[in-house]
Amino acid sequence: MNIVVLVKQVPDTAAERTLSGADHTLDREDADLVLDEINERAAEEALTLKETMGAEVTVVSMGPESAREAIRKVLAMGADRGIHICDDRLHGADVVTTARVLAAAVRTVRDVDLVLAGNATTDGQSSAVPAVVADLLGLPPLTHARELTVDAGRVRAERETEDGEVTLDAPLPALVSVTEKINEPRYPSFKGIMAAKKKPVETVDLDDLFPDADDTGFRVTGTRVVEAVPRPARVAGTRITDDGSAGRRLVEFLIAQKLV
């Protein structure tokens, strides 16, 4: 089986994130960059399938030079090879372009049975990219899976969203995006980290992925941020220590605010 895992390097959510002044894109220079935690679970799911069914796992990431670190981490967890899409022209890519580029990279892998991704990344939060990649590749999208079974050429997923739960079923090849509930990702072992250094990582750019594109230029985004304004930070209001009357005092506050 051939599995492709899509991963993204993102600013650590435990740190502050800002937009750069120049073009309102995410400021990555000052950010603490990590492998996105939900993507890490997609990688874990791929490696579990590799152990139970046998598979070659290719990890794909689009991003600047630093994104190679995210690929190395998944290789250290046990993936076999990596594809790093690195091209300055992709700075500020939107949902559609990101999906188009990822889909083109998946197409370079032969006989793909399963594409795995996280259901959302913690920086963009649009949670639309996996479904768009599937649409572009003509694959069934089994998105927001908290449980996944691959058997006899079919894939089944338990999908959990605000509208409730559904069971999805599709033939392979397919695309599955997983939620953070799917598993607990493993830590790379020392042996894994050493082995990862010898695993192949291919670097590709837009010219490699779209050799037939005309030279009118590559449209990176169909949207533009006109203005970005930091919202004022919240400040602490009243604080009391409960002396047995806090519930009553709270209700007075809520009434004064017209909330009760």
Next chain:
Amino acid sequence: MPDVLVLVDHDEERVLKSTYELLAAARRLGDPAAVVAGTPGTAARVKESLARHGAMSVYAAESTEAGDFLGTSSVDALELAVRQVSPAAVLVSATTDGKEVAGRLAARLDAGVLIDAVDLDPSGAVTQIVFGGSCTVHARVTHGIPVIAVRLGSFEPEEHPVEATQHTLVLPPIDPSASARVVARRAALAGDRPALTEAAVVVSGGRGVGGADGFKVVEELADALGGAVGASRAAVDAGYYPHQYQVGQTGKSVSPQLYVALGISGAIQHLAGMQTSKTIVAVNKDPEAPVFGLADYGVVGDLFAVAPQLTREVTARRTER
């Protein structure tokens, strides 16, 4: 006026409130035109309520298999409608399903997509709130027909009765090798409480609640206030409450009139999911809890003493009236 396409959220019988919000938003940009993807007969059942909220046209994209495959019928229906009417914009609800439909449609149309709009002006510029409420962004689509996913609760439904004309769109057959089939459905466990992302009041519990049983205190306060129940990641990870109620960076973002945090210390990921709430109340034993840094009203104390007292007081005030 140009047409503005609105994807109708429905349960086969009734239109959901989110659609009325979209119709109100659409009227800022042009004449709302509703697209109903569903099983045969759905459009006829919902047409009148759509017209009452300003839908000048109702496009019926009906097929017996419309509900069998995740998202595909909605994307196909919108694509057909766009090619027919060349609208000024396409609006969908920014639910999990809606965001995926918006993205897939934009890719097919080679158009720009803006997700999670909270406001929209007549020029088509949208407002988004990013990074868990720390930044407001104004953005516009610069290529193709704007596809916009609007956050639930951002617009007030408006009655605006018009005569709606019904049109038919013929959905193409679905390729089962390129779509995910829905083989079983289980309804959300929401019960009688409002949905977390739509509720005006959210009462959330954290690790301080101490266990699944302790969440009764959270639920009782939520019910007294007519609100939804939420949970912090720590509480969800500890198995106190189901994952679908998680508020925060990797859970749901909520923006209610009142957010009550019980036994939640306030990890940055949780604060990211709730700090756009209008008023924040926190109860925590630990006076150092970060949540106090942004609470409008903070109580240092035992939630099992404070919350039930608050519940009784709220209930008493309600019955007095």
